[in-house]
């Protein structure tokens with residue numbers, strides 16, 4: 798399976814990255830091909846809402862999203878990887894997702910598998926409620942096939958994350974994809 802990870806933490810060596818590495822290792826061992834796209838470094842401008850694309854067509858903005866679109870439409874699975882920022886995803890990931898607008902239909906028809914990897918400082922039971930609800934709504938709307946969520950509570954620093962159970966959980970998720 799071809800897997801595209803939309804990596805959306807500004808910290809290249811942070812906690813989100815640790816989960817992505819573990820997931821990647823597991824998936825690679827299981828024979829999958831994983832490509833990580835750092836959407837925080839890519840040039841991806843916010844959707845202008847012009848809808849010149851008609852929700853399926855050429856986007857008027859010519860930037861790195863053209864390549865991301867092609868890669869997603871040639872993949873079997875998308876993984877959203879973002880730290881928790883004010884109880885949601887990072888703005889870089891949201892900006893990327895908004896640009897799905899120009900290939901909304903083709904993306905929906907792909908019936909991609911999907912997963913969510915996230916980390917947060919907070920350890921309360923409700924920490925990921927809003928992000929989970931958003932992700933699950935995207936899964937439903939975009940006709941994704943959810944493979945799982947790794948939601949690292951109490952993962953405020955790379956040290957906290959390294960010693961957490963979520964590293965293994967991310968590895969297992971990648972390893973047992975079918």
Ligand SMILES: Cc1cc2nc3c(=O)[nH]c(=O)nc-3n(C[C@H](O)[C@H](O)[C@H](O)COP(=O)(O)O)c2cc1C
Pocket residue numbers: 806807808810811812813814880881882883884885916917918919920924952953954955
């Ligand atoms: C702008 C900003 C907003 C954050 N918002 C939250 C939050 O709402 N809840 C929380 O528990 N942690 C929050 N955090 C902490 C990060 O989610 C946490 O430190 C995470 O491990 C960072 O991941 P990274 O190493 O990949 O950057 C926030 C951090 C930043 C910089």
